Amino acid sequence: ALLSRKATGRPRTLTPAQERQVFVWVNGKNPRQYGFDFGLWTRLIVCELIEQKFGARLSLASVGTLLARLGLTPQKPLQQAYQRDPVAVERWQRETFPAISRQAKREKAEIYFWDESGFRADAVQGRTWGVKGVTPVVPVPGQRQSISAASAVNSKGGFWFAVYSGGLNGGKFVELLRQMMKGPRRPVHLVLDGLPAHKARDVRDYVDSLKGKLTLHFLPGYAPDLNPDELVWSYTKRTGVARSPLRSGEKLADRIHAQLSDIKLRPDLVRSFFGHPSVAYSSD
Structure with missing residues (x-):
């Protein structure tokens, strides 16, 4: 009984199936497809979508951890003309x-x-180092x-x-x-x-x-x-x-x-x- 065991930790709010569904929402899609008026994913938007769909409220930190666990990272998107066929x-x-x-x-x-x-x-x-309040001058x-x-x-x-x-x-x-x-x-x-x-x-x-x-x-x-x-x-x-x-x-x-x-x-x-x-x- 005194043997040390790995702590189980706090149970996750979402089930594995629900987490996989979050990946499906974010991967290759944009928030406008789910009724939001912004075209880029943020932790806040994912948080609100989870609450709408699953009735579960996660903190921004928890959403960030979830997205990282799902293999999703914040990236600068490539621009693509809407006229593209x-x-x-x-x-x-x-x-x-x-x-x-x-x-x-x-x-x-x-x-x-x-x-x-x-x-x-x-x-x-780019950026360089200098004394605070004294902007460095670079010859060009x-x-x-x-x-x-x-x-x-x-x-x-x-x-x-x-x-x-x-x-x-x-x-x-x-x-x-x-x-x-x-x-x-x-x-x-x-x-x-x-x-x-x-x-x-x-x-x-x-x-x-x-x-x-x-x-x-x-x-x-x-x-x-x-x-x-x-x-x-x-x-x-x-x-x-x-x-x-x-x-x-x-x-x-x-x-x-x-x-x-x-x-x-x-x-x-x-x-x-x-x-x-x-x-x-x-x-x-």
Whole structure:
């Protein structure tokens, strides 16, 4: 009778089945589906929902412990355009792209994903330490610079890029396509978004002039996450100027060109972009 035993502790308010139901409520859904006027989950909203459904009142601390036990953590949500068509996205992944892949294999062609992005030299500063009441001063480049870049990636590690000034129109897009098509000897199926410049008359005329050597395929609207080339820009911006601001006299175009050149020399890195869950459908 004197042997020590592990204390059982206070019994849980919710049954295991009720806890599993809480997970179902939160996972992949939002509070508006349950009559709340706020679109993000908070401990207070979960607490109120539990009281509504089960008649049990939990403290905020208990709700936090429950969510952690269920494997749910507070996270910053990704933004997604409400115009996005889930049916079109699923059709692209299950039907359209597999058909493109089969066609490319029959033609012994290569599939590339294309995208453009803009860069600015504004230094993004985090936090630093200093004397209380005396704000530290960090020297940054006074001249703002901006540059644009385009790139195309292949699941086998192929990578092409170009750095250019100004915006993109049909004429500039054709100029970039001409540069890209100087390299590949095999036909190219190019997947890209539906930007108006990508569908301009000049572009259609140029593609027709290649007599099947280049074919354009357009992603569903408002679905940039389906494009592996988006991950190139995410990587470049995360590891570039944001982490190491330009030095005095350094040109932004030179920095971006050097970064993209480094990516081109690392086919393993390029292939890794295709391993992201949102673009796994496009990997071989």
